[in-house]
Amino acid sequence: MKKEMLVNVSQPEECRIAIIEDGLLEELYIERASQDNYVGNIYKGKIVNLEPSIQAVFVDFGVGRNGFLHVSDVEPQYFRQGGFDPLSGGEGDDDDEDRPKNRNRGGRPRVKPPIQEIFRRGDEVVVQVIKEGIGAKGPTLSTYISIPGRYLVLMPALGRVGVSRKIEDEEARRRLRESMLELNPPKGVGFIVRTAGQERSKKELSRDLAYLLRLWKVIVRRIKKQPSPSTIYEESDMIIRTIRDIVTADIDAIYVDEDDAFKRAKEFLQLVMPRHVSRLHQYEGKEPLFHKYKLEEEICRIHKREVPLNGGGSIVIDQTEALVAIDVNSGSFRIDDSAEESAFRLNMSAAKEIARQLRLRDLGGVIVNDFIDMRKERHRRGLEKALRDSMKRDRARTKILRTSPFGLIEMTRQRVRPSLKRSVYTDCPCCAGRGVVKTAESMAIEVVRMLMVASQQPKCKRVTVRVNDEVASYLNNKKRKEIMALEDEGGVNIQILGSEALYPEHLEIDCRDVDGREITLPQ
DSSP: OOEEEEEEOSSTTEEEEEEEETTEEEEEEEEETTSOOOTTOEEEEEEEEEEGGGTEEEEEOSSSSOEEEEGGGOOGGGGSTTOOOTTOOOOOOSSSTTOOTTBOGGGOBSSOOOHHHHOOTTOEEEEEEEEOOOTTOOOEEESSOOEEOSSEEEETTTOSEEEOTTOOOHHHHHHHHHHHHHTOOOTTOEEEEOGGGTTOOHHHHHHHHHHHHHHHHHHHHHHHHSOSSEEEEOOOOHHHHHHHHHOOTTOOEEEEOSHHHHHHHHHHHHHHOGGGGGGEEEOOOSSOHHHHTTOHHHHHHHTSSEEEOTTSOEEEEEEOSSEEEEEEEOTTOOSTTOHHHHHHHHHHHHHHHHHHHHHHHTOOEEEEEEOOOOOOHHHHHHHHHHHHHHHTTOSSOEEEOOOOTTSEEEEEEOOOSOOHHHHHOOOOTTTTTSSOOOOHHHHHHHHHHHHHHHHTOTTOOEEEEEEEHHHHHHHHHHSHHHHHHHHHHHTOEEEEEEETTSOTTOEEEEEEOTTSOEEOOOO
């Protein structure tokens, strides 16, 4: 299987990175220069508000929007008198084994004091952004700092050596843990071996460990010297982040279509992954990189509500404020006149496409999948396994439940930043994101109601209505008698003005007295 990474930075406003496997788009990352990206950054902030009712505080960390810090994301160092000491580590492990009984994964205590006993307004706190602000919500913060390297993740609060849970081979886990212990990491900080470090030598792990320790010392100096609020550490740009987190031995080639981006990628590879430098190429073709690989059409399909499946059938994706609803439709998909077998085959195909679309669209939160109903239990279990297997390659954390009595499979996917749709599109000014607008008839009825109110005002002598052209036409033709009756009854002159430039729900009523002074209508 041929696997390639394409980096498109030909437009300075936007950076796009695509991972394609045998010509099929499997992963897509888009970052706009105009959009702030705080995830992974570390800040020294100040508590500006405490909310005991939700056990959280709001932190001013210097970006204009206060961040949200819940008590579950407060590191135990802050429980002790004297506050947080960046040189002192906590306890815990990434593994279930040897974890203290009073702690959860990552060293978090199961019982924590109330937030009002930990912080006071004005206290300083070192936080890391773990989720971008979405809508009116500010960024989500955590005091559990983690700094990713190529093969390791430095976690000061961990205080131990751990191995990623995604590495399931017990022999590999034991070997990696022994290798890390032989490197004798300093006390007070912890390290997690990433999946990318599974086949790495002790020398490669040692080099990554030394780099992270140097970086941590710089961060500690900044924490001690800089006032709050201030930036302590900023994550690398998307190109470096993606190469660091995604490039492995199975990536056959990396193509970059811009000089400066190519140089930055080459410098990073030479420093961190010298054996992969030969796979990096600068794209110099005249045809745009994504057009050459026929990705532009595929990217356009990502934003469509309906996604066709091979052999017939489709999935329909609807995104709401609280959840994502995905419906599987059979369409023309049929197999041997067997309803059960047809449903099973179609659902298996849909499961793979759903996993792919969730990655490409970067959809997060609660996701409800409505598959075609199946009677056989083995088919249901097979579908659940297929969905779990398809989601394994997803870097976002996911949790998938078993099929509900209504035939739904509910799941959650980690939401780090707004979905791709939210990043590329804005709500329609005509329908305010509803996807529908009132008909001309509905608007005409509403206008007549307002005219009835206006005609009852004693001083009102002239009313001008500005609406969409279709609404004006409806009023002048089908509501003419009612409007004339209002004019006679109230002694007012009513003028209907229409324009194609006005959106369908536009309604503007201007009331004047005999001297031309404006009259405000009661609400």
